[in-house]
Amino acid sequence: MASEPVARAVAEEVARWGGMRQTGVSLRYMMEFGARPTERNLLLAAQFLHKELSIRIARRAQDLDSLPFGLSTKPAILKVRDWYLDSFRDIRYVPEVRNRDDELAFTQMIKMIRVRHNNVVPTMALGVQQLKKDMGGTRAFPPGSDVIHQLLDRFYMSRIGIRMLIGQHIALHDPYPEPGVVGLISTRLSPMLVAQIASEDARAVCMREHGSAPDVNIYGDPNFTFPYVTPHLQLMMFELVKNSLRAVQEQYMNSDKHAPPVRIIVADGAEDVTIKISDEGGGIPRSGLSRLFTYLYSTAENSPDLDGHNGGVTMAGYGFGIPISRLYARYFGGDLQIISMEGYGTDAYLHLSRLGDSEEPLP
Incomplete structure (x- = not known):
């Protein structure tokens, strides 16, 4: 346990840094800046x-202390808050970056921070589940619980930004970058290829859980590419295709009919690249559509574990996959919309801004 004066000193520092202004960066800026990772640029x-x-991590530590309905006192949330405080301390105690050695030491330290925060999403989800249990299940959520949703949206959006900045900086140190890749950004990402990889991963999960999986058909120009962050797109596509496969599989489980394929259509517009994921899995009632984007509901039956596909970002069972996928889309100026026909199926529209000029949405 930290002694009282130390704890107070850290709290004062957190308050001071948390009060400062954040600075957003755009995908285009990251790409142009990172295209020449000279020693001076890295410095x-x-x-x-x-x-x-320091500013962003301090703000998140403050947020975690001020969650409503006593959520801040849940063991899982306290654990996450301590990770943020530890990371804040690590960054503040490292000396100013003045030369190459300082820069390399700083890079090692943020690598460690990134690993420490790998399981933030499932651990936060556990905290929300602990709160739900105390309140006697989802039905008993008090009025005003949408505040939790807004705070978590802010928290996760900021986390995406922090991980993007750290990941980008670490990746720029790669001595042998792949051609066309600047840090985490692929300058020539093929959405068709990402759709194929995500579909194979999602089908493997469906096979494991249900013993079989519907086909996935992908339509679009195989030669079309645009600049984007590959792991972000993979994560969103995997989540959406997995949901569609599950819906179709459950709809056709006891039927003699052949399960219809999930269809993915990639369209290349002047402003947006839009990816539509279409299924005939019976759809979602209109009353349930708004629940898709909140963190307080989950559709999966069993309580989730913490192992994690995608380095601790598995979201099945937490009911977090859809709202977090929408945040990933919005982070670079895109969006995610879900339109459903109850009794037939669901269409998810993933809009990705292809201009790369929008600033990070800083919560």
């Missing part, structure tokens, strides 16, 4: 991150 980036991460 400038590390100096920017030293300050920016």
Whole structure:
């Protein structure tokens, strides 16, 4: 346990840094800046991150202390808050970045921070489940619980930004980057290829859980590419295809009819790249559509475990997959819409801004 004066000193520092202004960056800026990862550029980036991460991490630690309905006191949430406080301390105690050695030491330290925060999403979900249990299940959520949703949206959006900045900086140190890749950004990402990989992963999960999986048909121009962050798109596509496969599989489980395929259509517009994921899995009642985007409901039967596909970002069972996928889309100026025909099926529209100019939406 930290002694009282130390704890107070850290709290004062957190309050001071949490009060400062955040600085957003755009996908285009990250791409242009990272295209020449010279020693000087890396030094400038590390100096920017030293300050920016202090501000963003301090703000999240403050948020975690002020969640409504006693959510801040749940063991899982306290654990996450301690991770943020530890990371804040690590960043503040590292000396100013003045030369190459400082920069390399700083990069090692943020690598450690990234690993420490790998399981934030499932651990936060556990905290929400602990709160639900105390309140006697979902039905008993008091009026005003949408505040929890807004705070978690803010928290997760900020987490995406922090991980993007850290991941981008670490990746720029790769001595042999793949051609066309700048840090985490693929300058020539093929949405068709990502759709194929995500579909194979999602079908494997469906096979494991149900013993069989519907086909996935993908339509679009196989030669079309645009700049985007591959792991972000993979995560969103995997989540949406997995949901569609599950819906179709459950709809046709006891039927003699052949399960219809899930269809993915990739369209390349002047402003947006839009990916539509269409299924005939029976759809969602209109009353249930708004629940898709809140963190307080889950559709999966069993309580989830913490192992995690995608480095601790598995979201099945938490009911977090859809709202977090929408945040990933919005992070670079896109969006996710879900339109359903109850009794027939569901269409998810993933809009990705292809201009790369929109600033990070800083909560």
